[in-house]
Amino acid sequence: MVLAGATFCATAVAGQVKGRIFGQEKLIPDEYVEASKPDSHRFTWREPSPTVRAEFRALSGTPSRDLCIAALSANNAPAHDPMLVRVTGGHTAPTTLVVSPGTRLSFENHDPFPHRLFVVSNAAWGPETIESGRRREWSAPSGAGRFEFRDELFPSVRTYVVVEPQVADIAYPGRDGAFTLTLPAGEFVLKAYFGGKQVGRAVNVVAKERTIELKDPLNVGEAPDGKP
Amino acid sequence: MMVLSRIWYIILSLLLGVGIYVVYLAVGQYNRRNAVAMTEELASDSQTVGWALQIDARKRLDSLLIGAVDKGVQDALQAANAKEQIQAKVKEDGHHALVAVLEKIPADWKPDALFAVDHDGRVVSQVGYDAANAFPDFELGGYPVVFDALHGFMRDDTWVLGGRLYRVAARPVEFDATQPPLGAIVAMRLVDKRFAQDLSKRTRASVAFFANGQRVVSSAVEGFDENQLAPLDNDLPKLAGDKEYGEGRSEVRLLSDDVGVMYARVLGDAWEQGAGFAVARTRVKIDGPLGFLNGADDKDKQSVNFLLIAGVVLAGIFGGLGLSLLEHSMPMREMERQAGRLRRGEFDYFQLPRFRGAYRTIAQDVNAGVERVLEKGGGAVRKPADLESILGPVPAQPAMSAFSFPLQDAPPPRPPPSGPGSNPGPVGPVAPVMGGPSPGAAPGRPPPPMPRPGGPGPAPATSPQSPPAPPVQSSPALVSPGGGFPQAPGAASSPAILSPAIVEPRGMHAPPPPPHAADAPLAGAAPAAKGPPPPRVPASTMLGMGQHIAGGGGAPPPQPAGARPPGLARPPTGGAATAPNPLFTPGGPASPSRAQVTPPAVPPAPGSGSSVARSTRELPDDGDDEATVVAQAPSELLARSASEPKPHGDTAEWMAVYDDFVRTKKQCGEPTDGLTFEKFQTTLKKNRDALMQRHSCKRVRFSVYVKEGRASLKATPVRD
Numbered sequence: 001m002v003l004a005g006a007t008f009c010a011t012a013v014a015g016q017v018k019g020r021i022f023g024q025e026k027l028i029p030d031e032y033v034e035a036s037k038p039d040s041h042r043f044t045w046r047e048p049s050p051t052v053r054a055e056f057r058a059l060s061g062t063p064s065r066d067l068c069i070a071a072l073s074a075n076n077a078p079a080h081d082p083m084l085v086r087v088t089g090g091h092t093a094p095t096t097l098v099v100s101p102g103t104r105l106s107f108e109n110h111d112p113f114p115h116r117l118f119v120v121s122n123a124a125w126g127p128e129t130i131e132s133g134r135r136r137e138w139s140a141p142s143g144a145g146r147f148e149f150r151d152e153l154f155p156s157v158r159t160y161v162v163v164e165p166q167v168a169d170i171a172y173p174g175r176d177g178a179f180t181l182t183l184p185a186g187e188f189v190l191k192a193y194f195g196g197k198q199v200g201r202a203v204n205v206v207a208k209e210r211t212i213e214l215k216d217p218l219n220v221g222e223a224p225d226g227k228p
Numbered sequence: 229m230m231v232l233s234r235i236w237y238i239i240l241s242l243l244l245g246v247g248i249y250v251v252y253l254a255v256g257q258y259n260r261r262n263a264v265a266m267t268e269e270l271a272s273d274s275q276t277v278g279w280a281l282q283i284d285a286r287k288r289l290d291s292l293l294i295g296a297v298d299k300g301v302q303d304a305l306q307a308a309n310a311k312e313q314i315q316a317k318v319k320e321d322g323h324h325a326l327v328a329v330l331e332k333i334p335a336d337w338k339p340d341a342l343f344a345v346d347h348d349g350r351v352v353s354q355v356g357y358d359a360a361n362a363f364p365d366f367e368l369g370g371y372p373v374v375f376d377a378l379h380g381f382m383r384d385d386t387w388v389l390g391g392r393l394y395r396v397a398a399r400p401v402e403f404d405a406t407q408p409p410l411g412a413i414v415a416m417r418l419v420d421k422r423f424a425q426d427l428s429k430r431t432r433a434s435v436a437f438f439a440n441g442q443r444v445v446s447s448a449v450e451g452f453d454e455n456q457l458a459p460l461d462n463d464l465p466k467l468a469g470d471k472e473y474g475e476g477r478s479e480v481r482l483l484s485d486d487v488g489v490m491y492a493r494v495l496g497d498a499w500e501q502g503a504g505f506a507v508a509r510t511r512v513k514i515d516g517p518l519g520f521l522n523g524a525d526d527k528d529k530q531s532v533n534f535l536l537i538a539g540v541v542l543a544g545i546f547g548g549l550g551l552s553l554l555e556h557s558m559p560m561r562e563m564e565r566q567a568g569r570l571r572r573g574e575f576d577y578f579q580l581p582r583f584r585g586a587y588r589t590i591a592q593d594v595n596a597g598v599e600r601v602l603e604k605g606g607g608a609v610r611k612p613a614d615l616e617s618i619l620g621p622v623p624a625q626p627a628m629s630a631f632s633f634p635l636q637d638a639p640p641p642r643p644p645p646s647g648p649g650s651n652p653g654p655v656g657p658v659a660p661v662m663g664g665p666s667p668g669a670a671p672g673r674p675p676p677p678m679p680r681p682g683g684p685g686p687a688p689a690t691s692p693q694s695p696p697a698p699p700v701q702s703s704p705a706l707v708s709p710g711g712g713f714p715q716a717p718g719a720a721s722s723p724a725i726l727s728p729a730i731v732e733p734r735g736m737h738a739p740p741p742p743p744h745a746a747d748a749p750l751a752g753a754a755p756a757a758k759g760p761p762p763p764r765v766p767a768s769t770m771l772g773m774g775q776h777i778a779g780g781g782g783a784p785p786p787q788p789a790g791a792r793p794p795g796l797a798r799p800p801t802g803g804a805a806t807a808p809n810p811l812f813t814p815g816g817p818a819s820p821s822r823a824q825v826t827p828p829a830v831p832p833a834p835g836s837g838s839s840v841a842r843s844t845r846e847l848p849d850d851g852d853d854e855a856t857v858v859a860q861a862p863s864e865l866l867a868r869s870a871s872e873p874k875p876h877g878d879t880a881e882w883m884a885v886y887d888d889f890v891r892t893k894k895q896c897g898e899p900t901d902g903l904t905f906e907k908f909q910t911t912l913k914k915n916r917d918a919l920m921q922r923h924s925c926k927r928v929r930f931s932v933y934v935k936e937g938r939a940s941l942k943a944t945p946v947r948d
Contacts, residue, residue: 035372041476041499042372044285044384049400049409052380056408059379062348062369089349089367090374090497110366112359113390133362153388153440155500156370175310 015207017071017181019190019214021173023221024067025060027194029095031158032059061194063173065091067220068162070098071181071188071205076165079103079140086110087117087130090156092149096193098162098170101142105161107149108135116152117159127152146196160196177217183207192220201226230555236548251517259513266511267480270490273433273507274477278492280431281395281505284337285384288397288415291337295401295413300325301344302403305411308352322353329413330355336426339415340394344401345374346411357416368414371497373398377412386496388439388503393419396496421445437494439503441465448508457508459483467491467502486511559587566591576944581892581934878927882912885941888932892939919945 035042036059048057061067079102086093088110097105109115109130117136118127130136138149140163151157168188171179181190183205190203200220205212295301304322308314326342333339341356349369351360360366368374373385377398385396395417400409417423419437424447428435436446436457441464448454463483470491472478478491488511493504514520562582569575577598578591886908893900916928925945933940 032372032375036376041493041495042385042497044282044495045289046376046381046383049380049382049402051402051405052400052409053405057380059375064348086365088363088365089351089370090372091367091370093367110363111389112362112366153501154371155497156372156375 015183015185015209016211017183017188017190017205017207017214018211019069019179019181019203020217021063021067021069021177021179021192021200021220022217023200023219024063024173024177025058026221027061027063027067027199028059029061029066029158030195031156032061035156063177063220064175065093065172066095066194067173067199068094068096068098068170068193069173069179069181069218070162070164070170070191070193071168071183071207072164072166072191073168073186073188074166076100077168082106082137084108085159087115087151087157090154092157092159094172095158096160096162096196098164098167098191098193099140100167101140101163101165103140103163105138105140106135107138109133115154115157117149117157118152120148120150122147148196158195160193162193162196181205181207185209190214190218191224192218194220198224200224230552233548233551233555236551240544240548248517251520255514255517255519262512266488266509269509270480270488270507271477273431273435273509274490274492274505276431277427277433277435277505277507280427281494284427285395285397287337288339288395288417289382289384289399291333292339292397292399292413292415294332295326295329295342295344295415296399297402298325298329298413300328301401301413302410304344304352305346305401306403308346308350309348309410314346314350314352319353323355326353326355326413333415339397340418341416343368343414343416344411345369345378345398345414347378347408349374349378352411371396373496374412374414377414378409380409384496386494386498386503387416388498388501391440391442391444393437393439393444393494393498393503395419395423419445421447434508436460436489436506436508437503438464438506439498440501441467444503452508452510456483456487456510457489457506459487460489460506460508463489473504482511483508486513555585559583559585563587563591577933579931579933581895581932878912878916879909882909882930885912885930885932889939889941892932892934896934896937896939898939915943919943 034040036046038046048054077100080100082104083097083099083106085097085105085107087107092107099105107115107117107130109132112132114132115130116127117130119125119138125138128136138161140147140161142165143163144165145163147161147163149157149159149161169181169183171181173179181188185208186206188205188207190205191198192200200218200222201224203214203216203218205214300321304318304325307318307321322344326344330338330342339356341354343351343357344353345368346352349367351366351368354360369378371385371387373383373396376383377400380400382399383397385398387394387396396414398412398414401411401413403410424435424437424445428447428449432449434446434448434452434454434457437444438460443457443461443464446454446457446460448457460483463481467473467478470478470481473491473493476493480488480490482488487508489506489508491504491506493499493502498504512523514523563578566575566578566582570578577595580588580591580595583591883905886905889908890900890903893903912930916930919925919928923945927946929944929946931942931944933942
């Protein structure tokens, strides 16, 4: 699975923190929930295929695109390298990002038709046409914040950017739910973000110069306070 | 005058006004109903197109089952899953599989593009959408329709990709029921001209698709100019403020005066982009009454009931012509005809019964004018005679009619009243009564002398026993009513017309009879006259004057002398009744004219005594002016009559007179029972004979006219 176009630059003395997630089947993107409702006027016919079992018909998200694992340190982090966000297929990849202030995002159109992204409730970054193969930049402002990007031409495009000054590194789980963070030695807090919101409990991690594997997987199917 | 014609004009004008009013109402109602109809039709069209799109989606979903169970597609998706990079061979195999599937889909539902999407939403293979080849990581998994299909749902959608509308259907591709779907197969159908035409053909609606505030494609049905949808481009940006449209379907909006549209949003992602379709219809509008003519086609014209229209038009034309003919042309023609006859001398006056309304008034005025001219010229005007004066008193018995006068074989009349002048003889059938004092009236002061041409003094009275004056032989003198009409000297200069004696009705237009008139003998009863004769009027003064047979009021039965009103002429003594024919009783007792026109005395019939005297005596001076008129005869008529057969051939003419008389009486509302032609003929014959004898004429012409609402007879002597 392709993660975000750019990852944080790991220091030379950094070690890896590996972990897994579970409960991701409970993560359902809001846009698809909305699009599945009859009063959304989004379809004429929508019916389950009789040959697909019900357990497979859950509209769960794709963790490799929608679930962002962020490691936050106690100190503010400098701006990260520019990150590439692909726009294609009715969504972006990834759809949720956690970045430090000043980090530049580059939205690149990988569709043969234009897109018009904008930040919700932010006139400074209003809708502009991004032709096929072109990019549009956005820099994370200072301070913490949550930004929602949408496409004026494609309602299913919803991208969430969480600006955290202390974020050291982010990772996206693979199909198997495994993720890997590259962190310098020190204490970190791992948080999972889905749809621009934290999901699951935060996990404290002490990174070392070697690879550390988390014993317990992150339960992203529960609320941050541990409630289901 | 011409009341019916004018009413006809009013009716036609009212009908025309009502017609125009109705047409204007029809225009308003037509336009209003058409506006309502257009609204309903547009709503129906919009609904129909929506249903057509729904059916189209269903058909496309069903037809996509071919690809969902296709082995090649399944293999390609299975090979692509769980791989970070999709191998080219897998893409190639998937492409061939999609091509094969595309060929199997029915033409009506064949998509323009097919995609095989793996579980992560990546496009493994595609056919028909080569634009995606430029992007190896081209995905579709983010679209809800694909997302649903990857999670086991069949669904349709509408996309707007690059300003182009696509109808999308997707369904999962399954390989193992115990496993999640391998991926999905997605079909896209571009909403292009052909799609719009097919849809328009199926729905019989003019439809246009639009997205992002711009018209994408449109198609019109036959009879609708697609260019009429051009204003749609200007109206689309205004849709954002349309509340109804925001909820799915707008109200009818007018693109122009005659084009209405209704917008509807399409279901799918395009809903959020304000994409939709519009149906349009032309509103048939009539600008005015003439718009019905301009907008009518041949079929409309063929459906018109021209026979009905022609009937109405002809009815209007002939109704107007008929009424004008009845009220104008025919009376005018009759007046023209009678005027011609009047000019030729066949008539002396207009025949009033043949006129109605204002024409009768005109004719009466003309007649009055003629009489006035005659009066000014010194002639004697004619006065109507009463039928009873002519035919005798009307018996009281129902069997007796106005013509049931005593005849020779009739029972004797009532005994005359005692006294001189009583008429012991039978009552004459027709007793023309001179309006003035009877010749047999009591002698007294003679009537004013008639001016005598060439001589200032009054003409010498002519005794009834005297031989008739020579002029009488050639020109029957006027029997002056009342015996005292002043004759203008100029009257003598009008000899062109033979002047028959005029027998005035009793007292009509005549001066009161002089006292001596009671004893003055009538013509033919001159021996009874004792008073000085009235001034003699030269016969020449009578020329041009007509002769009236007095008949007014009916001849009352003889009255005793004592019962006579003062001044009334006293009938002559019985032996003095020399009038051979009771039809005529020469008027003035000593009128010169009378004297001149009075024919030689004819021995009275036995017992007839003095019917003349009786008639004279019976004349009540009541002013009754109904009298039978002996009109003046035009000279040319007289001249022509000279060549006519003798009176023996009068039966046919009398028959016509009889018919005319009976008809006129009926028209006047008078009874005609018992009025047989035989009696009528007998009466006329006697009167004719009397007049012929008196005036030495060859024949007498009778005619019928109406006076004071009663039928009367007029006798005209005709001499050679």
